[in-house]
Amino acid sequence: MKIWGRRNSANVKKVLWAAEELGLPYEQIDAGGAFGIVSTPDYLARNPNGLVPLLEDGDLTLWESNTIVRYLAARYGAGTLWIADxxxxxxxxxxxxxxxxxxxxxxxxxxxxxxxxxxxxxxxxxxxxxxxxxxxxxxxxxxxxxxxxxxxxxxxxxxxxxxxxxxxxxxxxxxxxxxxxxxxxxxxxxxxxxxxxxxxxxxx
The missing domain is CATH 1.20.1050.10 (Glutathione S-transferase Yfyf (Class Pi); Chain A, domain 2)
Structure with a gap:
């Protein structure tokens, strides 16, 4: 699992925090702000908005921080972060x-x-x-x-x-x-x- 984004972004923090709460191993890659990267063709192919965060989980690529948090909870958080009802x-x-x-x-x-x-x-x-x-x-x-x-x-x-x-x-x-x-x-x-x-x- 890879999480792209600078750690001082509130939106990136959401995703990193969810991953930490779930005990998921991940690689965090600095991107956005002073780190750049988000305007490169390679990154834009993953997220055409040129924003962070970006999640890569196997073959799945997701952007939009709240969507990523929902996904992580649904996929990995049964009994903890995911609310069944x-x-x-x-x-x-x-x-x-x-x-x-x-x-x-x-x-x-x-x-x-x-x-x-x-x-x-x-x-x-x-x-x-x-x-x-x-x-x-x-x-x-x-x-x-x-x-x-x-x-x-x-x-x-x-x-x-x-x-x-x-x-x-x-x-x-x-x-x-x-x-x-x-x-x-x-x-x-x-x-x-x-x-x-x-x-x-x-x-x-």
Whole structure:
């Protein structure tokens, strides 16, 4: 199994974390960002979008991070990450699809604070992103008041997808609303043995 993508990408982290949770052997290949590769003909033949992550599992090639997480859980996670009941699984998967709303506002925050020199920052765009992300995490906080995990009674695929976003949000030196249920959930994520390897690798 090969997983293409730079480790500081939230979307790549999802896939790496799922593989780690499932105990799958894999080769991680740096691609995207400063590593390039994604615009080469060889890579575009695998993923015409020129994005990461990309999974190669035998003869199967997959792109789209949430799809890859679902696939890994379905193929390798019976009794652990895969939720057999269709209704319960849909409850978890709705959070996976909902997480796409984080992409645009998080881009403003991450690129603005981590990847742009202070003198070139667009402070209005950063603040707009921060407010939008805070609102979204408020929705998750309300849900976590009634369930220990976004995936349901047990840690699972929805938590894997939202966890990398939560890591950046919680570790950035940024103003955050008081979301006690989200904070409790985040503390429990940090106790996963796979968390330091797949997610908590530093902000960049």
């Amino acid at each position: 269709p209704g319960a699984r849909a409850e978890a998967e709705k959070w996976m699809d909902w997480s796409h709303q984080f992409a645009a506002p998080f881009r403003e925050v991450i690129f603005g604070l981590l990847r742009t020199p202070p003198e070139k920052r667009n402070l209005a765009a950063i603040e707009g992103g921060r407010v939008a992300v805070a609102r979204l995490f408020g929705i998750a906080d309300a849900a976590l008041a009634t369930t220990p995990w976004l995936s349901g009674p047990a840690f699972g695929i929805a938590d894997i997808v939202l966890g990398p976003f939560a890591y950046v949000w919680m570790e950035l030196a940024i103003e955050r609303p008081d979301h006690p249920h989200l904070a409790d959930w985040y503390r429990r994520l940090q106790t996963r043995p796979t968390w330091p390897t797949a997610v908590a690798i530093g902000l960049s």
